[in-house]
Amino acid sequence: MSKPIYPCIWFNNNAQEAAAFYCEIFNKASILESNPIVTRFTAGGIVFMLLNGGPKYKVTPAVSYFVYCNGEGEINRLYEALKEGGNVLMPIGKYDWSPRYAWVQDRFGVNWQLDVEEINNEQKIVPNLLFVNKKNAQVAAARNFYMNTFANSMQLMDMPYPPEAGMGNGTLLFAQFKLNGFIMNAMSSTLQHEYDFTPGNSFVVECDDQKEIDYFWETLGAGGRYDMCGWLADQYGVSWQIVPAVLSELMSNPEKGPRVIQAFLKMQKFDIQTLLDA
Template sequence: MVNQIHPCLWFNEGAKEAANLYCSLFKNSRISADTPIVVTFELDGNKFMGLNGGPQFKINPSISVFVLCESAEETNTLWEKLIEGGKALIPIDKYDWSERYGWLQDRFGLSWQISLAGEAPIKQKIRSCMLFTGNKFGMAEAAINFYTTIFDHSSTELLMHYPEGSENAGKVLYSEFKLHHQNMIAMDGPGVHDYTFNEGVSFVVECESQKEIDHYWKRLTEGGRESMCGWLEDKFGVSWQIVPAILDKLMSDPEKGPKVIQAFLKMKKFDIETLLKV
């Protein structure tokens, strides 16, 4: 199966403004598509979608963007530019896990973890990080195991638990895993948090065939719930969009585009054949 997984960021408005800022901070970055509703962009070669969806949902720190930096100077520069108009969640400083690390929420609401990498070469600079909080606390390992059985070319690369004897023994302190070649991070977040997963950040899965759409839809809705227009929520509360890879092309067609949109607004799971026939 061929697919591409990337985050979708839900903005009230200002997706283009946010994308411009983010693209200015990283090499190999660009805006690849720009419409009033959707802005698609790449950061260091990693695809993102910005959605001008209105005030219904808000991004929160349960899913953040984790950036591995090559130097302390790079961490400082990113921090200074991203925190402008935002706020610090964990101040940038030296910690046990990194010589230079900080967690912030930028002025658009998106959370960033900026960390100085160790001596190992950086294979993927920018990664999505899931934090399991509240009633989802302690589910990180089960989620990793679930996701890696659904997507091809997936594996658990690193799994660190809180030590035995500690209050959170057995929970995931830090983990790295791959979903279809995409490096991701997951952690259990102890303590009191006023946020958990929502539609503010979702994961888009681009599918080449109806068979792929059917597969991901069936597996990811196990214990979860279906929504509309290719959206679903899995049993851990994480939102996904299972979409045809051809969707952007169909929507950009001046004649067929409006009809395609009207067709999929009536769908829960996408039906490629129906979209092609409109």
């Protein structure tokens, strides 16, 4: 696995519109590729894939994107842009964990947490997993599972619940960690929520060979659910796409691409040799 993980967001056939909006508001953002099914762009030091998947799945606040804004001017600008036509879940202001923070659901339904603070990394946008209801004590276990799954992982920050929360000694409210160099956040809530993880937000793992595909498929999917076309949900309900790194190149081949698509539509776990032979 030579490339980092990157997030995929499911859209109801307006992925290109959303990508154009994000590239307009985020600094140094640009489109990498775009076709009727998939648009990929880079912003905040990471790659996003936006998928035109239709109405089957929707995003939820269980996955959001933390933006470390490095200044009041930037957080104010992004707050105004993202809340237009969307919903403010937590208005911009001072909170216990930040001198200036906001949580906004934009007009496409995607959730963003804005923090005035700086992060000491090129990655300025960090996906966040929110563990709610019966899962709200599982942040540490999930973090450890992911760190044990991915090489070159590192624990960056742990923030336990205060004793008065009644969550048990050492239960994590927030954690930040690296998976193969890719920073992720995880947090929990003591409130009851009517949502959970869905395939509306997933994480793509591009694999260099069949051995890597087999490893991530079996390890991440253990205790979870296996779907079609490289998709799975892990034991916590978080969705992943385990795909060959060569897939984009094969699909873009005018002569071979249609056969490759027909081949992988029949697969659960990807078989690289079958794709190459298509």
